[in-house]
Amino acid sequence: SDVGHLDLFPHLGCCEQCSNKHPCASVSCILTYIPSATRTSGKMDKPLISRRLMDSDGSLAETPSGTPKVGILGSGDFARSLATRLVGSGFSVVVGSRNPKRIAGLFPSSVHVTFQEQAVSSPEIIFVAVFREHYSSLCALSDQLAGKILVDVSNPTENEHLPHRESNDEFLASLFPACTVVEAFNVISAWTRQAGPRDGNQQVPICSDQPEAKLSVSEMVHAMGFKPVDMGPLASTREVEAMPLRLLPGWKVPTLLALGLFVCFYGYNFIRDVLHPYVQENKNKFYKLPVSVVNTTLPCVAYMLLSLVYLPGVLAAALQLQRGTKYRRFPDWLDHWLQHRKQIGLLSFFCAVLHALYSFCLPLRRSHRYDLVNLAIKQMPPPACAPAPACPSLSTPVSQKTWMSHSGLRSKDQPTHK
Numbered sequence: 001s002d003v004g005h006l007d008l009f010p011h012l013g014c015c016e017q018c019s020n021k022h023p024c025a026s027v028s029c030i031l032t033y034i035p036s037a038t039r040t041s042g043k044m045d046k047p048l049i050s051r052r053l054m055d056s057d058g059s060l061a062e063t064p065s066g067t068p069k070v071g072i073l074g075s076g077d078f079a080r081s082l083a084t085r086l087v088g089s090g091f092s093v094v095v096g097s098r099n100p101k102r103i104a105g106l107f108p109s110s111v112h113v114t115f116q117e118q119a120v121s122s123p124e125i126i127f128v129a130v131f132r133e134h135y136s137s138l139c140a141l142s143d144q145l146a147g148k149i150l151v152d153v154s155n156p157t158e159n160e161h162l163p164h165r166e167s168n169d170e171f172l173a174s175l176f177p178a179c180t181v182v183e184a185f186n187v188i189s190a191w192t193r194q195a196g197p198r199d200g201n202q203q204v205p206i207c208s209d210q211p212e213a214k215l216s217v218s219e220m221v222h223a224m225g226f227k228p229v230d231m232g233p234l235a236s237t238r239e240v241e242a243m244p245l246r247l248l249p250g251w252k253v254p255t256l257l258a259l260g261l262f263v264c265f266y267g268y269n270f271i272r273d274v275l276h277p278y279v280q281e282n283k284n285k286f287y288k289l290p291v292s293v294v295n296t297t298l299p300c301v302a303y304m305l306l307s308l309v310y311l312p313g314v315l316a317a318a319l320q321l322q323r324g325t326k327y328r329r330f331p332d333w334l335d336h337w338l339q340h341r342k343q344i345g346l347l348s349f350f351c352a353v354l355h356a357l358y359s360f361c362l363p364l365r366r367s368h369r370y371d372l373v374n375l376a377i378k379q380m381p382p383p384a385c386a387p388a389p390a391c392p393s394l395s396t397p398v399s400q401k402t403w404m405s406h407s408g409l410r411s412k413d414q415p416t417h418k
């Protein structure tokens with residue numbers, strides 16, 4: 001098979017790597033000759049900006065005529081990164097701005113930057129990279145935009161995304177009834193858009209009421225190296241637009257639950273281990289607050305959370321038995337609970353790990369404390385004619401046995417000491 005490979009590289013005269021007289025068939029030599037891009041495959045290796053579009057100085061050159069044309073309204077961060085990627089993927093891009101002269105220098109040289117009216121005249125697909133509050137300023141273009149595909153990329157702010165308000169796409173569609181509105185790219189960051197999909201996030205959710213428009217945009221998304229994901233009609237954009245607003249989805253309730261449980265158990269342990277001895281016997285045990293009480297609380301929280309992981313499964317099974325079927329929807333509260341089991345379980349594990357760490361560290365701290373006491377006692381000069389000490393352990397260095405009994409360990413000859 002090594003020799004077979006050689007046919008692919010007829011330019012290989014003789015091997016410089018290992019000084020063989022003629023085309024060398026050794027695997028290592030072949031591998032050094034194969035350009036790295038041919039060796040590994042996949043989208044990640046696709047150059048972001050194809051060579052033919054690059055000037056010698058590295059800037060983007062003129063796009064060959066006949067390439068598909070795409071329009072972008074707006075000249076901000078989104079428009080810039082999108083234009084760079086589109087040009088790199090072989091599209092011809094025209095950007096419509098209110099002030100093209102001012103911003104033309106910020107785009108690759110092959111991007112045609114012009115006034116909005118001119119930019120929308122020829123492309124069939126036009127990206128609207130403008131904030132929602134400025135959509136209405138585009139209404140003057142509605143005659144020219146009629147019959148075209150408008151791609152909305154906007155993300156609502158937290159306030160705009162009130163549950164029952166229309167999505168930005170629906171708003172855009174109501175302003176331009178003669179256009180087809182497609183939602184895409186709102187979840188992709190500016191960096192990923194410009195550099196291409198290099199990490200995990202390659203999926204671009206796409207929504208529209210028009211299957212043909214969705215197909216056209218999906219093809220473009222695919223050509224840019226992303227994976228288009230059909231998210232259904234325009235009405236689903238409310239869901240899609242909310243995606244970037246969610247930080248660590250599914251963790252809020254379990255985290256609050258764990259914190260709540262921690263506070264409850266901490267309060268209980270504080271009363272039991274600190275406040276009660278103080279009130280009843282006037283013993284000051286407040287030093288226990290940062291370590292000992294926390295360490296007693298952690299396993300309680302871990303066990304409670306673990307039981308909350310298993311409980312909904314049992315409830316669900318009981319419900320199915322009672323209903324006599326498993327083909328009916330669970331009530332909402334149970335459904336949500338079931339969906340949060342992973343997060344609750346991980347938090348339980350986290351508490352258990354913390355408890356283990358605390359428990360390992362506690363005896364170490366105690367042994368260090370006894371070492372210090374020992375040292376101090378050894379340094380005390382023996383009293384000349386002292387009376388018998390009240391506590392024998394203070395006059396002699398603390399033995400290993402005493403330390404063990406204080407730290408809850410037992411030595412062999414001390415079987416029932418409590």
Ligand SMILES: NC(=O)C1=CN([C@@H]2O[C@H](COP(=O)(O)OP(=O)(O)OC[C@H]3O[C@@H](n4cnc5c(N)ncnc54)[C@H](OP(=O)(O)O)[C@@H]3O)[C@@H](O)[C@H]2O)C=CC1
Pocket residue numbers: 073074075076077078079096097098099103128129130131132134137153154155156185186187188189190
């Ligand atoms: N930046 C990002 O990473 C992401 C952005 N988005 C969405 O992309 C859209 C654009 O965002 P971004 O590029 O960051 O925003 P910018 O503020 O950087 O750009 C907005 C652009 O809108 C244009 N515009 C058109 N009409 C008006 C008007 N009446 N008033 C003000 N500006 C106008 C301006 O271009 P000109 O002056 O040339 O006309 C301006 O450059 C937003 O809807 C945003 O939600 C979505 C995902 C990520």
Ligand SMILES: [Cu+2]
Pocket residue numbers: 299355359
């Ligand atoms: Cu324990």
